[in-house]
Amino acid sequence: MGPYKIDEVSKASGLTKRTIRYYEELGLMPPPSRTDGGMRLYTQEHIDRLKQIVNARDILGSSLQEIQAFVAIREELQDYKKAYGQTVDKAEKRRQLEKTRPMIEKQLQMLDEKLEKMTQFRRDIGQIYQRVCIALDQEHTPNEGV
Amino acid sequence: MGPYKIDEVSKASGLTKRTIRYYEELGLMPPPSRTDGGMRLYTQEHIDRLKQIVNARDILGSSLQEIQAFVAIREELQDYKKAYGQTVDKAEKRRQLEKTRPMIEKQLQMLDEKLEKMTQFRRDIGQIYQRVCIALDQEHTPNEGV
DNA sequence: GTTAACGTTGACGTGAACGTTAGGTTTGGA
DNA sequence: TCCAAACCTAACGTTCACGTCAACGTTAAC
Structure with missing residues (x-):
């Protein structure tokens, strides 16, 4: 060690x-x-x-490339919406959706992971903050008391 | 427009x-x-x-510089902890803590903002995902029914 | 005490994410 | 119609966050 x-x-x-x-x-x-x-x-x-x-x-x-992946999903869905009224081929629409779904799932998983780490991070800092506040209170009050 | x-x-x-x-x-x-x-x-x-x-x-x-700000807080607190037993001057300790507190508050605020934006982001993607799933279900089930 | 493995400091290279400049075209108002 | 202001492309410059190579010193095992 x-x-x-x-x-x-x-x-x-x-x-x-x-x-x-x-x-x-x-x-x-x-x-x-x-x-x-x-x-x-x-x-x-x-x-x-x-x-x-x-x-x-x-x-x-995160790089712009990663960010692109997120924004791309919305665009794909917008494209899908646009084509929704026009496309006659239902199977085609279905294939498109089936393709995007796993992508969205992946993004969701990434987001959830980052969110969890971030909240943990937030908790850590929050705890530190509390300790600082307590320390400041403890050193302050006794001088005023009795 | x-x-x-x-x-x-x-x-x-x-x-x-x-x-x-x-x-x-x-x-x-x-x-x-x-x-x-x-x-x-x-x-x-x-x-x-x-x-x-x-x-x-x-x-x-976020750049490494921004990340440094987060990690720096912990170090300052560690420094404080180390000096806690040794420092005789209570006023000095107090001043140090009073200096770090607004820094922590700022970091917390930043984190909370990012967290809120991120959860909003997560909600958006989640909604998109639900719509995709529903769309896939709707096109699938009727062919099987009645 | 020799040597191979690992360490050190420059120094230059690289891809991302732009800023900046140069040289030319387009637009819109007087 | 004319002209300044705003637009265009192309190209080079810059900062960040490292990778990589060279030349050399240190350690540790044999």
């Missing part, structure tokens, strides 16, 4: 070594201690911190 | 003209019609679509 070298941290966090150094450079992570030779020595706290960052990144970081 | 030129769309959506053209290029938006001279003519639907994209982008797109 002692100090970890960067490769172990990489495997534990799922990030590449490059990314770990990059995050340190950005200041996302406190710089770890070093050996006399200059090698980085990480603690468990560093790993936890990186996992938090990865979590937050997964929730909050 | 008639066709919109790109500058009006820009003001209505909050995106720059460059970004609007870029999103079209990416296929995030259906290409608008053109005048004989080649000028883009947008409809209200285009504007709505862009607003959806902006919304989704605001929810899902």
Whole structure:
């Protein structure tokens, strides 16, 4: 359990070594201690911190490509609606819908996952907030009392 | 209200003209019609679509800098915890906490906004999904019945 | 004490998501 | 009809978030 070298941290966090150094450079992570030779020595706290960052990144970081997938669903449905009155071929409509359904299901699953992680995140921060408030109250009231 | 030129769309959506053209290029938006001279003519639907994209982008797109703000709060609190047993100066601790509290409040507000938008987003997709399922059921069942 | 595996710091490369500039065309009002 | 304002495409520049390569130093096992 002692100090970890960067490769172990990489495997534990799922990030590449490059990314770990990059995050340190950005200041996302406190710089770890070093050996006399200059090698980085990480603690468990560093790993936890990186996992938090990865979590937050997964929730909050989506590319335009991913966003496109979401908006595309609505368009497909709009296309379907437009074609609804015109298309004579019911089987064709059906095939189209059957194609889009699994896509929507996938998006819903992704959204639910992100929502869950996000609410968990919210709870964490909320708890921290409460502790801060309590601490502030406790230090404030006694001076006024008696 | 008639066709919109790109500058009006820009003001209505909050995106720059460059970004609007870029999103079209990416296929995030259906290409608008053109005048004989080649000028883009947008409809209200285009504007709505862009607003959806902006919304989704605001929810899902955060940089590492923004993520850093979230993670930083935890670190500050950890620092506080560490110093809790050692610091003799209670006023100093209090000042530190009073400094972090508004930061946490801001983060909470941001998170709540994102959460609300996200759940709304989720509801929308869920409704679309239901309509698709119903449509598939309706076209399926009658052929089997009576 | 040698050596292979792993670490370090630059430095350049890359794709995404635009900003900016250049050079030319279109539009709409005086 | 003329002209400024707004539009167009094309192309290069930029920042972020890393990947990748080179050249070199450190560790740990044998």
